[in-house]
Amino acid sequence: RKEVEQDPGPFNVPEGATVAFNCTYSNSASQSFFWYRQDCRKEPKLLMSVYSSGNEDGRFTAQLNRASQYISLLIRDSKLSDSATYLCAFLSGSARQLTFGSGTQLTVLP
Amino acid sequence: NAGVTQTPKFQVLKTGQSMTLQCAQDMNHNSMYWYRQDPGMGLRLIYYSASEGTTDKGEVPNGYNVSRLNKREFSLRLESAAPSQTSVYFCASSEDWRIGNTIYFGEGSWLTVV
Numbered sequence: 544r545k546e547v548e549q550d551p552g553p554f555n556v557p558e559g560a561t562v563a564f565n566c567t568y569s570n571s572a573s574q575s576f577f578w579y580r581q582d583c584r585k586e587p588k589l590l591m592s593v594y595s596s597g598n599e600d601g602r603f604t605a606q607l608n609r610a611s612q613y614i615s616l617l618i619r620d621s622k623l624s625d626s627a628t629y630l631c632a633f634l635s636g637s638a639r640q641l642t643f644g645s646g647t648q649l650t651v652l653p
Numbered sequence: 654n655a656g657v658t659q660t661p662k663f664q665v666l667k668t669g670q671s672m673t674l675q676c677a678q679d680m681n682h683n684s685m686y687w688y689r690q691d692p693g694m695g696l697r698l699i700y701y702s703a704s705e706g707t708t709d710k711g712e713v714p715n716g717y718n719v720s721r722l723n724k725r726e727f728s729l730r731l732e733s734a735a736p737s738q739t740s741v742y743f744c745a746s747s748e749d750w751r752i753g754n755t756i757y758f759g760e761g762s763w764l765t766v767v
Contacts, residue, residue: 586743586758587696630695634751640686640711641756645695 546570549631549644557652560621564647566631567613575634576607576614580627581646587630590616621651655679659744659759666734666766674729674762676744682757684750685727686711687719689740690761696743702727703750734766 549566556562568576576593591598593605593614604617614631628646635642659676666672678685687699688711698711700719708719716738718730727746731738741763747756 584761586760588758589756640698640701640750642698643688643696645693 546642547631547633547644550647552646553648553650555650555652556621558621558623560651561617561619562621562649563615563617564629564631564649565613565615566644567611568631568633568642569612570633570635570642571612573633573635576605577632577634577641578603578605578614578616579630579632579643581630582627587643590629618649621649623651623653625649626651657744657746657757657759659742659762661762662760663763664765666731666764668734668736668766670734671730671732672734672764673731674742674744674764675726676728676759677726678744678746678757679725680746680748680757681724682746682748682755683724684747685721686745686747686756687717687727687729688743688745688758689713689738690743691740699729699742701750731764734764736766738764739766740764 547568578590579587580590581587593607597606602619606615628648630646631644657678683704686701688696697713702708702721705724720728744759
């Protein structure tokens with residue numbers, strides 16, 4: 544099993560829609576979790592960290608389910624500018640590195 | 654504030670040639686990383702340097718060497734390039750490897766090996 548697996552996508556949604564992505568991880572020792580956004584031919588940039596209690600940043604909500612070992616990202620009221628690839632990442636203390644998922648491509652259509 | 658700067662941005666190499674990707678950060682970060690990104694594979698860690706003076710292998714180190722020249726600079730060397738090393742390479746840095754949310758990436762280097 545891969546260390547981290549993401550919904551394959553691509554997701555094509557109309558403007559204003561709500562869309563959710565999941566990311567499962569296999570390393571139960573994972574300590575910290577993140578969502579990154581990557582625009583086409585650009586570098587990844589941190590979107591938000593994922594906390595056990597769940598966290599929200601405007602239209603974006605991230606949640607962590609340790610029992611089932613997955614994190615999720617919910618985007619409400621999608622904008623054209625949300626079109627990008629979303630990468631999940633987790634940090635394992637034992638591995639001393641940030642491990643990334645392969646990414647989920649989102650296209651928001653007018 | 655430039656952040657993480659990597660050069661060159663584009664490079665075409667012939668099989669067997671060598672080259673060095675340069676990376677520098679101006680954020681006084683302790684940890685630096687080299688990732689490669691291939692379609693459908695996500696970002697994979699090649700090497701990292703948790704702090705000045707140390708380097709460690711990541712997930713895919715074969716065919717690469719690194720040098721942490723000083724706190725600011727971390728270079729990646731391909732001694733004998735192979736077509737399988739065609740990829741986009743990202744250098745990154747963070748305040749400390751244990752603090753994932755402070756990792757910053759350079760703009761990427763597109764490498765093609767023919």
